[in-house]
Amino acid sequence: MTATGLEILLSDPRICLGRRIGLMVNQSSLTASLEYSWEALAKKGVKIERIFSPxxxxFATEQDQIAVGSKPTAGIETVSLYGNSEASLVPDRAxxxxxxxxxxxxxDVGSRYYTYVNTLALTMEAVSGMDIELMVLDRPNPLGGELVEGPMLDPRFHSxxxxxPVPVRHGLTAGELAGLYLDHAKPDLKLTVIQMQEWERRMLYADTxxxxxxxxxxxxTVETAAxxxxxxxxEGLNVxxxxxxxxxxxxxGAPFINPMELADRCRSFDLDGVLFRPTWFRPTFHKFAGEExxxxxxxxxxxxxxxxxxxxVAMTAAINSLYGEQLQFLQEVYEFNDTIPAFDLLTGSSRIRTTILEGGEVQDILYSWQEEEGEFRRFKQPFHLY
Known part of the structure; x- marks a missing residue:
């Protein structure tokens, strides 16, 4: 079994004893025996001054883009790093x-969009020059550490x-991402990564x-992450x-979609490793709540x-070609950004959305980021810890 960075630290916590510690965690911060990190660390004599929540x-009680309040966790002061404003994303200096x-x-789940590692990056910037050590207890990338996919982020679409500066699927662990960001943004801090044991880049989460x-x-589930x-x-569509x-x-899905028709169109792209099954469902909340x-x-x-x-991307193009009059690329505020469409923030530029709307060939779109993938595979090698 893979031993996470938390397990390695608990085996010898002397580096933490007698220090004033802030813990950035949620309910995934668990030992292999399902004990929360703050409880396990306390048993080892480690004192946590404050918890920062993402x-x-x-405990992952709030849905996406919902402000999280600050309330104690197990008697420890807990401060939310996801409130009602963009300023709330950064730990207050005080x-x-x-x-x-x-x-x-x-x-983490191995995608550029997933916000926990972005909270880590913002924290690295916040503590720069403060003589605070930042320690990452590494965990597996559930998608493995070999495959990368998608275009690079255009800096103009930073959010x-x-x-x-990675493709959508980056093939790095949180600890490796921290090392990459230290090199990229150059915050003034000491970074320590407690590495895992018995984890290899080829491993998917089920292998751990x-x-x-x-x-x-x-x-x-892990299938969701995949x-x-x-x-x-x-999230950037009215779908x-x-x-x-x-x-x-x-x-x-969406009310305007004929699932059999859309499945046939998606199958025509001959994408490997996936089947498109037409079906119907009725969401209980969020988009189209209560509608079949x-x-x-x-x-x-x-x-x-x-x-x-x-x-x-192929499914988005298929929906546009079949239901272009009904499909919308959403323009409202998304993750505190009110100027750039959410779809563009996610893909990292306006290029894919524009090409889809212009009726570009799907295979051409899918080939358009292959060169960027190859460059990133070479670029990320020095940041590998495993």
């Missing part, structure tokens, strides 16, 4: 002063769902032997990404061949 809260160590321990704890409300790099794009169902992101809508369920048949971002 989007969704410590709450950092007096700390000499911040420990980050949350399960809370796009902070790292670790239990999967949903790190956010709509990430219930489709997320593509299906998160539907349900499956919130309000028991299988978010695997399931998606036509939908597609993604079934992964080969995780090594499946390219989730390509599937999400």
């Amino acid at each position: 989007e969704h809260g410590v 709450l950092l002063e007096g700390l000499d160590l911040i420990i980050f321990d949350m399960q 809370f769902v796009g902070m790292f 032997g670790l239990p999967w704890i949903p790190p956010s409300p709509n990430m219930p 489709v997320y790099p593509g299906m998160c794009l539907f 349900s990404e499956g919130r309000g169902s028991t299988t978010p992101f695997q399931l998606s 809508i036509g939908a597609i369920w993604l079934h992964i048949t080969n995780p090594q061949l499946f390219r989730p971002f390509a599937a999400g």
Whole structure:
């Protein structure tokens, strides 16, 4: 079984003893025996001064883009880093002063959009020059550490769902991303990564032997994480990404979609490792709550061949070609940004949306980021810890 950075630290916590510590965690910060990190550390004599919680809260009780309040966790002062404003995403300097160590321990899902590692990046910037050590307790990338997919982030589209100069599926762990960001943004801090043991880049999450704890409300299974790099794009469309169902992101649809017709169009693209099953569902909340809508369920048949971002882009193009009069690329505020369409923030530029609207060939669109993938595979090698 893979031993996470938390397990390694607990085996010898002397580096933490006698220090003033801030802990950046949520319910995924668990030992292999399902004990929360703050409880396990306390048993080792480690004193936590303050907990910083990410989007969704410590126990992932809040839905996406919902402000999280601050309330104690197990008697420890807890401060939300996801409130009603963009300023809330950054730890207040007054709450950092007096700390000499911040420990980050949350399960990432391997996609550039997922906000926990972006909170880590913002914290690295916040503590720059404060003589505070930042320690990352590393955890597996559930999508493995070999495959990368999608275009690079255009710096002009920098946002809370796009902070790292990486493709959508980056193939790095949180600890490796921290090292990359240290090199990229050059914050003035000491970074320590407590590495895992018994983890290899080829491993998917099922290979680790670790239990999967949903790190956010709509990430219930590892299968959800596997489709997320593509299906998160539907957050930028007037198409349900499956919130309000028991299988978010695997399931998606809209009232104007004929599922059999859309499935046929998606199958025509001959995408590897996935089957498109037409179906219907009724979301209980979020988009189209209470309506029966036509939908597609993604079934992964080969995780090594499946390219989730390509599937999400291809499905978007198919919906546009079949239902262009009804499809909308949403323009409202998304993750505190009110100037750039959410779809563009997620893809990292306006290029894909524009090409889809212009009726570009799907295969040409899917080939358009291959050169960027190759360049990033070479670029990321020095940041590998495993």
